[in-house]
Amino acid sequence: MSDVPQNDQTPAQTEAGVQTNQKLHFHMACAELTFMDQTQQTGITRVNVLISTADGNITIPVLARAQQGAQIQLFSKLGGDPVNVLSCVFVGMAHLGKMTQTEFDGDAFAITEAASESVN
Numbered sequence: 001m002s003d004v005p006q007n008d009q010t011p012a013q014t015e016a017g018v019q020t021n022q023k024l025h026f027h028m029a030c031a032e033l034t035f036m037d038q039t040q041q042t043g044i045t046r047v048n049v050l051i052s053t054a055d056g057n058i059t060i061p062v063l064a065r066a067q068q069g070a071q072i073q074l075f076s077k078l079g080g081d082p083v084n085v086l087s088c089v090f091v092g093m094a095h096l097g098k099m100t101q102t103e104f105d106g107d108a109f110a111i112t113e114a115a116s117e118s119v120n
Contacts, residue, residue, distance in 0.1 A: 025056035
């Protein structure tokens with residue numbers, strides 16, 4: 001038997017290059033952003049940012065990506081209006097577990113069905 005995996009045994013890759021069957025540590029961070037708009041008015045808002053890492057460590061580069069994600073959410077929330085971000089503070093972070101992307105995504109149909117049942 002060959003040591004080379006057959007094509008059907010090779011794990012699929014996501015766009016980010018992560019194997020779909022690879023278990024990742026998922027974290028949810030809450031970031032509070034203070035910003036100033038073009039009229040010099042300040043505002044504060046909080047956004048949630050999803051972080052995934054292979055080893056579970058939250059390093060400086062991981063925090064930088066999370067901060068960037070928080071700022072992107074802020075700009076999207078404000079409809080693209082230019083603002084100056086004055087600060088970004090992580091006020092909380094929760095470890096959601098170690099699982100594959102497919103496990104994390106869950107069954108979207110079951111989630112939608114459960115949500116509609118709770119409304120009725």
